[in-house]
Amino acid sequence: MFISPMRMDAREKPFSDQAYVFEPKIDGHRLLLSRNGAETRLFTRERRECTRQYPELLNVPADGDIVLDGEVSCIDAETGAEAAGLAEERLMLADSRKIHSFSLQKPAQYHVWDILFYKGRDLRGLPLVRRRAILESVLPENEAFRLVPQTDGHGEALYRTIVERHMEGMVAKRKSSPYVSRWSHDWIKIMNYRHEEVAITGYRKDGFGWLLSKEEEGVCRPAGMLEQGVHLKHRKAFKKLSKALVSGEDEQFVYLMPQIQAKVKSIGWTRHGLLRSPELIELKL
Template identity: 30%
Template sequence: MAKPPKSKPLLRDVDKPITSRPRKPRDPAQPNLLLDPMPARIEPCLALLKSKPPKGDDWVYEIKWDGYRLSVHVEPTSIRILTRGGHDWTHRFPAIQQAALWLPVGTAILDGEAVVLDEQGRPDFGLLQQSLGSRGGNKSSSDAVLFAFDLLYFDGHDLTRMDLSERRHVLEDLMEGFAGAIRLSEEIDADGDQLLASACEHGLEGIIAKRRSAPYRSGRTGDWIKVKCVQSDSFFVVGYEKSTAARGQIGSLLLAARKGDHLVYVGSVGTGFKERDALQLRNMMDKIARKTPALEYNGQRKAVVWLQPTLIAEIEYRAWTEDLKLRHPSYKGLREKQDNASVCEME
């Protein structure tokens, strides 16, 4: 039987310490490792509305924040805060801008939602609007805080091709121990149905479900799902019904949704207005009045003032009626043009 060959030691002189080869001087002609250029803007990933939370191990949940979607660009010499529509609102969120300057990072793009919290710590869209001076205003809000839920770019590297779980890992490391006007939107390890019930019980808007294994893809791809406690959507204000008894002489607002290239009437809303809201609304609506409706209208309302469909209102409602009208609607506020809010589309 042949003898096995003798094994050779990995190091010739086993008693000597292990050392690496001497480092050679760097060749100036050799290129540096390429970094990803920082994009001027990334179209946001949007959540698809569903009636129930998705199931499965690939889904993770967060609270749905009721505010304005923002991306915060931390650049070498400045901070930029962009709305969903790509408008620069840096000057309108000074506290968030200052907090971004303190982040321990050279360059980054954070995706999140700016909110103003009420006394119970819940996001309040009306309070956010007041702090910004309502629609068309140009006030800055020192009360708004950003709940960051994604990290798209980090120190020269594009993270959008990474899975959500990997992006969140880097985001959580970045936000560890950080407090102030930028906060981490926590992922919640829970059953989706139970979390939704708890969110509704605490007066929150709803929850967001996100696919752990998905990269960051712009638009409504289905990687993110939103489930609301109370439904809410954006609608065009196409007219208002006069009332001598109501504040601002507004009895109700007439609302419309999109249907292809046309507008369709979806009912009216007469609740949720505060005195300040009604007066501001009346001032804006007086400037866009028109003689005829901007849509087909077969209703019987009297003393209607028709409007150009330029104002977009955020409306809460419980359900749709059989004739496709809003059930129990309530006015939440006007959306800013720069927010690029998508108006409800009828199938």
Template identity: 30%
Template structure:
């Protein structure tokens, strides 16, 4: 059923965004959560029912209908909940590659992991400390075992928490100042720390566009593995450009990409990338290995 715009409905609030850093904060002024690999989502509940919006405010209520249905049973007169939509595996960890398929064909598999509460029963909660908002969120959604779940946190011990996240093979973690208010946009009060690993991969080709960082197309076992930014010192980059063989045919399985200069076999690169992905994500070339 298509919803009709109505006066007085709660409006979408631009989300607070974490700033990417290399290491987690270590003071006890921070709380730490798992960074769920999914789609940032805002669920709004008011007299007109429940709705779900993407990070940029696009209405995805129809795609997330099981989550929206569950939200309407929470018992709040009105609320705005911030969280992440995931497709959980059997062990509860997010399966990013199954997410889009679940959205299209099996929405019942989706779960909304709630981690903040911006509004509740006529009150704007954004000025309150993060830990107070989260306590109110838990009271609203507990026991949080169905389509709407709760993002657990620990207080302090950021370094140890990150080690645990790495051991579990997760994407990363988010650290938040326990006493900070909620403010839209990127903020130092929220930090994200991602888990990476290094792999030695075949360098298939490069794409150079003026004004943009050059990209490397990588392969593994004769198959295309994804692309990575080339972040190398000037001297190494110049040696690499000399290996570029313009006009060489694309390797088998490589994507159809305009403007790629393919390389002859025999060149590998040491690539830093997010762990546990079927294709490279957030990847960068850190070194060249010549046979």
């Protein structure tokens, strides 16, 4: 059974409030788990079924039918730590042998933060704190299933820890909130954005996207694609300037000399050295 997930509002600065609990934001992708009888199925928030991609999550350590909400991440076996982008890589796999190898070398962990149904009972109308109590009572933790830790009221202290540990961000959740399948002000994400100075070294021919590069030791290396936060005025100014900077092209991109600079914010770097979800702050023309 797929249930459209509750979506989070966003704000820039952390806060503290005794009406909220605060959770670290897990570095992975949203995952909804539904077990009905002997069948367990997994879905992304876009309703894409990904049961095959995560065989180690099919043995749910709870009795009876259940629907859970949370985030899946993958662990780098060499370091024992979560690695940015590994869960998204797993999601793209289709070959069963590759999936099996991935599950052994980079096993998945399901970080559960909510329970929506249990043994035929719809729990979504209960307040968050009551659902959490039920979750803790019916789902024991193991290597594959973890409960997302919560901090009561003290969001700013948790956020300082998140920044120190270079984590993705945190989520504030109103204790009294029911679970609703839409955007809600009761759940708020506060991202730990990092800022970078980059050069725009090309653009996509089909659709919008600017190629980014980062200078390191006098050498420009690829840093990803900018698609967010670019207003029409930025696009017009860029188009006017870029005509004189073209250095080449191929079927997909027009390449530019690295003379247009930009300041962007992102949630860090992938293990392949690219910015994760960069967003434009300032275009330096």
